[in-house]
Amino acid sequence: MQDLANTALNIALQLGASYADVRVMERTVESISVKNGRVEALSSSVDSGFNVRVIVNGAWGFASSARMDLKEAQKIADQAVGIAKASALVGGKLPRLSPLPPQRGSYVTSIKRDPFSVPLEEKVGLLLKADETMRSVKGVNIATGNMEFGRERKLFASSEGSLIEQTLYDSGAAIVAEAVGDGEIQQRSYPNSFGRQAGTAGYEFVEAMNLPEHGQRIGEEAVKLLTAKQCPSGTMTIILDGPQTALQVHESCGHPIELDRVMGMEAGFVGKSFLTIDKLGANFRYGSDAVSIVADATTPGGLGTFGWDDEGVPAQRTDIVKNGVFSGYLMSRDTAPELGLSSNGCVRADGWNRLPMIRMTNVSLLPGTWKLEDLIANTDEGLYLCTNRSWSIDDRRLNFQFGTEIGWEIKNGKLGAMLKNCTYTGITPQFWGSCDAVCDDWVVWGTPNCGKGEPMQVMRTGHGAASARFRNVQVGVGNWGQ
Amino acid sequence: MLEENEVRTLLEKVLGFSKATQTEVLFFGTDRSLTRFANSYIHQNVAETNTAVSVRAVLGNRIGVASTNKIDDDSLRDVVNRAVAIASVQPENPEFKSLPGPQPITLVNGYSAGTAAFGPEERANGVKIIVDRAVAKGYESAGAFETAVQQVVVANSLGVFANHIGTEAELHAVVMADAGGSGYAQRVSMDVGAFDFEALATEAVEKAAKSRNPIEAPIGEYRVVLDSYAVGEMLQYLAFMGLSAQAVQEERSFMNGHFGEKIAAESVTIYDDAFDPEGLPMGFDFEGAPKHRLALIDQGVAHAVPYDSFTANREGKENTGHALPSPNTFGPYPANLMMAAGAASREDLFKGIERGVYVTRFHYCNVVHPVRTLFTGMTRDGTFLIEHGELTRPLKNFRFTQSILETLTAAEAISKQRIQVRDYTTVVAPALRSGKFNFTGLTQ
Numbered sequence: 001m002q003d004l005a006n007t008a009l010n011i012a013l014q015l016g017a018s019y020a021d022v023r024v025m026e027r028t029v030e031s032i033s034v035k036n037g038r039v040e041a042l043s044s045s046v047d048s049g050f051n052v053r054v055i056v057n058g059a060w061g062f063a064s065s066a067r068m069d070l071k072e073a074q075k076i077a078d079q080a081v082g083i084a085k086a087s088a089l090v091g092g093k094l095p096r097l098s099p100l101p102p103q104r105g106s107y108v109t110s111i112k113r114d115p116f117s118v119p120l121e122e123k124v125g126l127l128l129k130a131d132e133t134m135r136s137v138k139g140v141n142i143a144t145g146n147m148e149f150g151r152e153r154k155l156f157a158s159s160e161g162s163l164i165e166q167t168l169y170d171s172g173a174a175i176v177a178e179a180v181g182d183g184e185i186q187q188r189s190y191p192n193s194f195g196r197q198a199g200t201a202g203y204e205f206v207e208a209m210n211l212p213e214h215g216q217r218i219g220e221e222a223v224k225l226l227t228a229k230q231c232p233s234g235t236m237t238i239i240l241d242g243p244q245t246a247l248q249v250h251e252s253c254g255h256p257i258e259l260d261r262v263m264g265m266e267a268g269f270v271g272k273s274f275l276t277i278d279k280l281g282a283n284f285r286y287g288s289d290a291v292s293i294v295a296d297a298t299t300p301g302g303l304g305t306f307g308w309d310d311e312g313v314p315a316q317r318t319d320i321v322k323n324g325v326f327s328g329y330l331m332s333r334d335t336a337p338e339l340g341l342s343s344n345g346c347v348r349a350d351g352w353n354r355l356p357m358i359r360m361t362n363v364s365l366l367p368g369t370w371k372l373e374d375l376i377a378n379t380d381e382g383l384y385l386c387t388n389r390s391w392s393i394d395d396r397r398l399n400f401q402f403g404t405e406i407g408w409e410i411k412n413g414k415l416g417a418m419l420k421n422c423t424y425t426g427i428t429p430q431f432w433g434s435c436d437a438v439c440d441d442w443v444v445w446g447t448p449n450c451g452k453g454e455p456m457q458v459m460r461t462g463h464g465a466a467s468a469r470f471r472n473v474q475v476g477v478g479n480w481g482q
Numbered sequence: 483m484l485e486e487n488e489v490r491t492l493l494e495k496v497l498g499f500s501k502a503t504q505t506e507v508l509f510f511g512t513d514r515s516l517t518r519f520a521n522s523y524i525h526q527n528v529a530e531t532n533t534a535v536s537v538r539a540v541l542g543n544r545i546g547v548a549s550t551n552k553i554d555d556d557s558l559r560d561v562v563n564r565a566v567a568i569a570s571v572q573p574e575n576p577e578f579k580s581l582p583g584p585q586p587i588t589l590v591n592g593y594s595a596g597t598a599a600f601g602p603e604e605r606a607n608g609v610k611i612i613v614d615r616a617v618a619k620g621y622e623s624a625g626a627f628e629t630a631v632q633q634v635v636v637a638n639s640l641g642v643f644a645n646h647i648g649t650e651a652e653l654h655a656v657v658m659a660d661a662g663g664s665g666y667a668q669r670v671s672m673d674v675g676a677f678d679f680e681a682l683a684t685e686a687v688e689k690a691a692k693s694r695n696p697i698e699a700p701i702g703e704y705r706v707v708l709d710s711y712a713v714g715e716m717l718q719y720l721a722f723m724g725l726s727a728q729a730v731q732e733e734r735s736f737m738n739g740h741f742g743e744k745i746a747a748e749s750v751t752i753y754d755d756a757f758d759p760e761g762l763p764m765g766f767d768f769e770g771a772p773k774h775r776l777a778l779i780d781q782g783v784a785h786a787v788p789y790d791s792f793t794a795n796r797e798g799k800e801n802t803g804h805a806l807p808s809p810n811t812f813g814p815y816p817a818n819l820m821m822a823a824g825a826a827s828r829e830d831l832f833k834g835i836e837r838g839v840y841v842t843r844f845h846y847c848n849v850v851h852p853v854r855t856l857f858t859g860m861t862r863d864g865t866f867l868i869e870h871g872e873l874t875r876p877l878k879n880f881r882f883t884q885s886i887l888e889t890l891t892a893a894e895a896i897s898k899q900r901i902q903v904r905d906y907t908t909v910v911a912p913a914l915r916s917g918k919f920n921f922t923g924l925t926q
Contacts, residue, residue, distance in 0.1 A: 033811050039572040041809030043547040044564045046557075049532070062528040066551045083527045086602035090610050092523020120571040128573070142732055180733050185853045265520045268624030268656045270846065271862075274926075353530040390848045392881075394860045399881055399925035401858050403850055421851060425881065425923055454518055454626040455528070477922050478856060478883030 004073045005157035008052045011077035013159055017054040017084070019097060020077070021158040023310060024050040024068070025352040030116065033146045034127045036135065040144070042124070049352035052077045056084035058094035064353040097333040098342035100313060102161030107307025109169040110300075111202030115149035118203045123147055126211060127175075133215025134177040139223035142178040143215075146196060147171075147206060148448070150460075154310075162312040170303060170460055172198025172448055173206045175215060179222040186225035186420060188218035188405055192243045193387050198446035198460065199301040221406060224418055231407055231422040233476030237382030238424055239375060239469045244404055245365060246445035246465035247388045252428040253286075253293055254363040254461065256397035257320055257328070258346075258452075259335040261358075269454050271395025274428065275326060277339060284326040287432030290468075292366040293321040295330055297345060302362035302462030303446035306348075310356035313345035320363065324433070332358050350457040357453050364464030368438030372467045375437050377413040383475060384408045384415060385422050401425040401477060423477040431470060439467040483511050483633045486645050492553060493637040499562040502539035502569065504581045504639050508768060508807060510534040511633035511647075513598075517605040520624035522613045527602060538808045539565035543578040546570070547809045579795040582771045584641040590756070592648035592763040593631075594673035600629045600651070608653065608679045615683040616657045621690055625655035629674055636770030644770040650762055652904055653677060656863055657686040662696050663876070665689025666843055666863035668711060670902040672762055689842065689864040693876040698924060699867060701880065704839045705894075706919040707831045707868065711843035713821065714903035714911035716857070717752060720886045721816055721907075723852040725778050727793035728813020736855050736887060740784045746890035749824055752779040754788060754804070754816035760910050761818050761902060766803060773803035778816060779890075790814040820910040824896025831895050831915045838868040839877065839921070855886040860925065881923030892917035 005022040012020035026048035033041040050073070051064035061084025063076045115123075127145035134143035150170040157163050174196035178187040191197040191209055199205050240248065255261065256273035264272055275286075286293075297315035299305055306315055311333050319327040329339075330346035335358065349356040376384065390403035403423045409416035444464045451458055484492065489509055496507045511533050518526035535558065536549040546568025550561040605627045616623035628651065635645045651674035657665045667685040669677050708716070724735030736745070746752075756764050756773040766772055769791055777785045788804030789797075793814055804814035832840070839861075847859035861880050866873040897913040 031809070033809070035811075038575045038577070039545075041547065041811050042545070042568045042572055043549065043809045044568060045536075045549040046561075047534075047549075047551050049551065060525065060527065062526070064528070064530050066532045079529060083529060083602050086606045087517075087524040087527040089603065089606045090519065090522075090524045090613060092521065092525070120568065124572055142734070178734065180853075183853055185734050185851075263521070264622065264624060265525055266624075267520055267622070267658065268518070268626055268654065353532060355526055355528050390850050390858065392846045392848045392858045392860070394879065394881070394925045395845050395862055396925070399860065399879075399923055401881060401883070401923070423850065423883075427926060454526075455514070455516055455530075455628070474923075478850065478858070479885075479920055480854075 001155050004050060004068055004070060005155060007070045008073040008077040009157060009159050011074050012052060012054045012081060015078060015081040017056050017081060019055040019159055021053050021156065022050060023349065023352065024155040026153045027351060028151045029148065031148045032123055032127060033144065034131050035144045036142060037128065037131055039124060047351060051352055052080040054080045054084050055095055056081050057088040059084050059087035060095060061087060062355045095334045096337040098336045100160065100333065103308060103312045104163050106165040108167045109200045111169050113203040115171050115203040116151060130175045130211035130215045133212050134175060134219040137216055137219030137223060139179050140177045140219045141180045145175040147173040148196060156310065156312050158312055164308050164312055166307050168200060168306055169202060170198055171201050171203060171205045172196035172446060173209060173211060175211050177219040177222040179226050181226035184226050186222050188222040189387055190214040190218050192445060193389065193405060195448045198303050198448045199444060200303060200305045201301050225406060225420045228418040228420040230480055231419045231476045235472055235474050237379055237469065237471050238473045238475060239379065239382065239384045239467060241386040241467050242441055242443050242465045243445055244385060244388050245468050246463035247391060249293065249363060249365050249463050249465055250447055250461065251391055251393045252397055252400055253320065254360040257330050258358045259329040259331045262329065263335060263338065274396040274398050279326055285324055285433065286321045286326040286429055287324045288435050289323045290368060290435050290438050291321055291324050291432050293363065294318065294366065295320050295346065295361050295363045297361035299362040299444055299462060299464065302444045303448065303460045304361035304462040309345040309347045310349050311343065311347045313343045316345050318344045330358050330360060348459060350459050354455065354457050359452065359459045360450065360461040362444060362462035362464060365438065365466065367440050367442035367466045370437045370439045372439050372441055375439055375467065375469055376410055376415060379410045379469065380412060382410040383419065383422065384410055398428050400428065421480060424473050424475045425477050426473055434471040434473065435468055436471060437469040442466040483631060483647055489635045489645060490643060493635060496535065496537060496558050496562060497637060497639050499559050500539060500566065502541055502566050504540035506538040506581050506638040508536040509635040514630040515602065516626055516628040517602065517609055518626045519609050519613060522617055522623055524606060524609060535561060536807060537561050537565040539569045540581060541569040543575050544569045544572050545578060577796050578792060581638050581640055582642060582769050582791040582801060585772050587644055587766045587772045590763040590765040592646065592672050594649045597629050597649035597651050597672065597674040598631045600674050605629065611679040612655045612683045615687050619687055619691065621687065622658045623655055627653040636768065638770060642770035644766040646764050648672060648762060648764055651677065653682065655682065655686045657690040659690040659694050661694040663690045663694035664863045665693060668903055670904045670908055693864045696876040696878045698878045701921045701923060703918060703920050705835050705917050706838055707840045708914045709842050710901045710911045710913050711903050712841045713914050714909035715844045715847055715905050716886055717819055717821055717909050717911060718905055718907050719847055719849060719857050720855060721819055723849055723855055725787055725816055726813040727787050727789040730787050731793060731796065734852065736853055737784050737787055743784055744782045745784045745887055746779055746782040747893040748782040749896055750779060750782050750890045750893050751777065751822035753777045753820055754818050755820055756818040758820065761820060762908055767805040768807040769805040771801050771803040771805060776802050788814040788816050817907060821912055823898050823900050823912050826895040826897050828897060831897060831913055832868055832871050835868045835871055840866040840868050840873055850883060856883065857886060858883045879925050880921035882920060883922040884920045888918055889916045
């Protein structure tokens with residue numbers, strides 16, 4: 001591995017690179033899906049290769065290959081240099097890298113039970129048991145469960161003398177009950193929807209979910225939703241549960257603070273950011289005093305936790321929003337100098353064949369002191385909305401619309417009727433500005449499927465979040481024929 | 483890419499390693515390059531060479547899948563052993579009958595030597611045309627230009643062997659003017675030689691110029707003209723919501739209970755055709771089954787959904803050749819989705835609209851309710867007010883929350899011209915005038 005990296009670095013420098021780095025990566029994934037009492041998919045994949053990234057003539061070049069021998073290392077280094085020279089044809093700014101002393105060391109995710117050593121029968125058995133509890137509820141049409149485990153081994157070496165080895169584990173699982181009625185389909189998920197709840201952890205993370213204990217409850221809720229009241233339309237107070245708050249943070253804070261997006265690098269794809277650089281250090285109010293957000297790659301068990309990022313910058317914590325005031329970005333070595341700053345270690349690639357880019361680490365809303373039951377009791381009228389069902393946000397991360405799997409009316413401080421097809425919409429700073437309470441039920445939620453970049457990269461990010469209350473929010477969007 | 487005899491030898495070797503009842507091996511070879519530009523310069527320029535082998539082992543009616551991106555003998559033995567081990571530890575699935583057997587496959591050309599040979603300098607030169615045209619007007623540009631060669635080979639122990647080498651080129655650009663102006667253009671083809679870079683630049687730059695100083699229009703229901711980019715994305719989401727035998731069998735598709743019934747205007751025909759050179763042709767699916775042309779919504783009537791071998795065997799129906807790579811929890815999918823052209827010229831689409839909205843493209847769509855075909859998203863890169871049959875003013879972007887079938891039922895005119903567009907999947911789509919589209923919000 002080190003020989004391959006050294007060969008590629010030497011060739012790149014000989015061919016004129018002013019900077020070069022090499023990543024050798026191997027990712028192993030085991031994935032299990034069950035549906036209605038049967039195993040729907042069970043797979044194991046191993047994907048490995050290396051890449052070379054160079055700066056030549058003031059432009060970036062990148063090339064990668066799955067073949068890992070010294071001859072291929074020479075070829076790929078040569079290809080990366082050639083691509084950088086082609087990039088230089090269109091001109092542009094000369095990349096400047098923020099300073100970084102040579103990094104040397106290793107990091108391994110702390111796990112109690114290696115998910116790849118747990119017998120497959122045990123994992124499949126746990127999912128099938130949970131599946132059975134969902135299907136024990138009359139009216140559940142589709143019961144599904146899934147687990148996914150990943151192990152990523154990577155070596156990073158740079159022409160500046162860094163040499164880092166890391167082994168990262170991730171584990172996750174979820175179950176979903178779906179009920180189908182006349183022109184209606186409803187679902188409930190546990191612990192989270194759209195994939196799974198996940199963290200950098202071992203199999204103990206999945207065991208702690210107690211999946212079978214929650215199957216019957218979500219099955220019953222899915223069936224009841226078929227005949228539940230339609231979510232009302234209007235402007236009202238809402239309380240979001242932790243998982244929905246986590247996705248709200250992800251979409252309306254995590255993405256707009258990516259400095260490459262702010263600088264227009266994603267403008268040709270999903271768009272830019274309203275958090276333009278003039279707002280940093282200008283006392284820009286992102287949210288209310290109750291809103292404090294950090295990016296922290298050292299959060300224990302967070303899905304965005306590691307030792308060093310994929311540019312060799314150590315994992316660290318950055319204030320993003322302090323008591324409502326915008327305070328910082330997610331940065332790379334080539335974007336931070338534009339603000340006179342240094343990288344805060346937020347660069348990752350989703351595989352050996354992808355260019356590293358700015359990604360969320362664990363972007364978390366800090367917990368408040370409210371108990372959820374006290375917050376509901378403190379709310380005269382509103383909605384309690386739980387578990388994401390759909391999401392969409394505009395190309396500057398301002399106008400968003402979310403749907404949730406389930407909701408309840410809040411009347412006179414008590415939960416009332418169950419609500420289906422709940423949606424809410426808003427404009428990011430106004431919405432966070434209307435947040436007047438954050439609870440203490442703080443959990444680090446994993447988002448295992450964050451898409452960004454071209455070619456698309458899917459990254460694993462974490463979000464500490466708690467239930468939170470927002471005032472004057474538009475709910476019940478669209479024509480539901482009622 | 484591997485020659486046919488090389489890849490046949492490789493896959494036969496893998497099949498020979500397996501002691502499973504049935505074995506399928508799927509080979510992918512990829513040479514993919516992408517040039518990305520923003521702020522009027524190239525900021526990412528990447529190339530990837532990869533191979534991947536995926537093995538599906540069947541023990542009775544238990545299935546295991548394993549994959550690797552290494553093709554040395556040890557790695558291939560290991561991937562077979564992992565697939566068999568996975569199959570051996572799981573319960574029986576009585577609904578699984580068999581992998582597909584060999585059937586005649588219609589050869590189809592999806593390869594362009596010009597695309598395969600296209601290099602980073604040529605991509606940079608194409609990008610430069612767009613960047614320079616934007617800079618000349620004082621505008622910024624951003625986008626990506628991708629060229630790829632993809633080899634897909636399927637073999638199984640029942641005698642299936644199918645080999646396809648295809649190419650794909652995709653270029654899109656967002657041009658950003660001052661005063662909120664923004665324009666977009668995209669081209670997708672198996673042949674990069676079909677790209678007219680000047681025309682693409684003109685389309686995006688002119689739209690950016692025209693969309694400067696947008697005004698705010700009230701939210702509500704409008705007659706709309708949706709350009710091909712918007713129609714393509716809408717059809718993609720329709721397919722996600724239920725154009726699959728699996729969704730129908732699980733009774734969660736909007737097609738359930740409506741086969742043979744009218745669910746869209748008579749002018750609307752949506753189909754899947756893997757042989758049309760306007761798309762990205764490929765004669766077989768990821769199980770090596772021959773693809774069939776399939777009308778999904780035929781002259782407004784819910785007609786059919788695509789099948790793979792599992793869903794076809796479950797229902798005793800014909801396999802239409804729409805399998806995705808295993809393991810596949812989504813079910814069969816119409817990967818060559820197309821909408822039939824109409825008779826309208828571009829000018830015809832706007833005729834008779836007293837007050838409406840023209841949408842260039844959608845942004846960040848998502849499903850709100852799949853049975854109601856309700857989806858949400860934003861408009862982007864050129865939204866205009868239509869008054870008295872003409873585009874009059876640029877508009878600030880709207881959020882919409884709308885039923886796709888309702889929009890297709892209210893279809894009033896469909897363009898003669900179609901283009902291939904790509905979001906997550908590729909779709910060949912015309913532009914469309916519809917009497918119904920519900921804009922539910924505005925952005926700043």
